[in-house]
Amino acid sequence: MRKLVIGCAQLGPIQKSEPREMVVTRLMALLEKAHGQGATLVVFPELALTTFFPRWYMEGDAEVDAWFEREMPNAVTRPLFDRARELGVGMYLGYAELTPEGRRFNTSILTNTAGEIVLKYRKVHLPGHVEFDPDRAFQHLEKRYFEPGDLGFPVARALGGVMGMCICNDRRWPETYRVMGLQGVEVVMLGFNTPSVNSQKASEGPEARLFHHRLSCQSGAYQNSTWVIAAAKAGVEDGHPLFAGSLIVDPDGQIVAESETEEDELLVHACDLDRCAFGKDTIFDFARHRRVEHYGLITQRAGAEAPPE
Ligand code: CDV
DSSP: OOEEEEEEEEBOOOOTTOOHHHHHHHHHHHHHHHHHTTOSEEEOOTTTTSOOGGGSOOOSHHHHHTTSBSSSSOTTTHHHHHHHHHHTOEEEEEEEEEOTTSOEEEEEEEEOTTSOEEEEEEOOOOOSOSSOOTTSSSOOOHHHHOOOOSSOSOEEEETTEEEEEEEGGGGGOHHHHHHHHTTTOSEEEEEEOOBSSBTTBTTOOHHHHHHHHHHHHHHHHHHHTOEEEEEEBOEEETTEEEOOOOEEEOTTSOEEEEOOSSSSEEEEEEEEGGGHHHIIIIISOHHHHOOGGGOHHHHHOSSOOOOOO
8 A cells, every 4th residue: 555645725715805925824724734634745726825816807917917926935935835844745736827938827836745846737728718708707817817838747756656737627628637647647636716607608507517527537537547636716706606626536536535615624535546556557558458549639639520511
């Protein structure tokens, strides 16, 4: 048995006016709690330091850049990184990254128990739109504020396993998990901010959205025989509800822990990474059963094209 005790640290809402220092205090409380329950890895949500700012339409660079981090760790997050290192706890942390060249990404990093950044990921599948859309119930401007990630879906050996990351909307795409599955991933960590209602389909409420969220995480876990740890930012941010549904999913696709509130909440589970072996070696055994000669369209074509009538 290769046991990795993982904390899935859900955050309740962060209001637009809440300073990062206050959020870091909340993250540190969750970190301490996770450590107290034996965790050596804590997974925090997407854009964990601020409100989900892509719902707000902004034009000026200065206004936009105020939501971004120019380095990580920085003055505000240093206490979190220091405490995680002291406790010997690794972290997945999502934040908005502004590079020295002025590029903007929706990013996550993974630290090891020594506090070193061992993996970086930049969100590939960016939902939403670029311009203000008056027909939507609310805005989702990720395509305005971020470039698509340019790092692919890397994995790293860390914390005793093969670790991979993605961010929010990425979890709905089978390609996300499969590219990491082909690198032997054993833990896929992800953070998310998902509105409780669909901005373009009012009839799609929280139950339907939770169903699709669970379905995506559970199928990704099962089909690649990997643990999936999904940490929500939840609750009502300045009048905009986000659902919760933080999950820990085992390599059989079963949910072993799920959040019960829309507040700061911690799930902890002792994940046996050796449980990934049966699915990888026996059920799916990619090397023996995959037929890549038939998968060309996956990389040749982005959009679906039905045959001519
Ligand atoms: N932050 C996200 O990527 N949210 C999307 C919403 C907009 C559908 C998600 O897939 O949850």
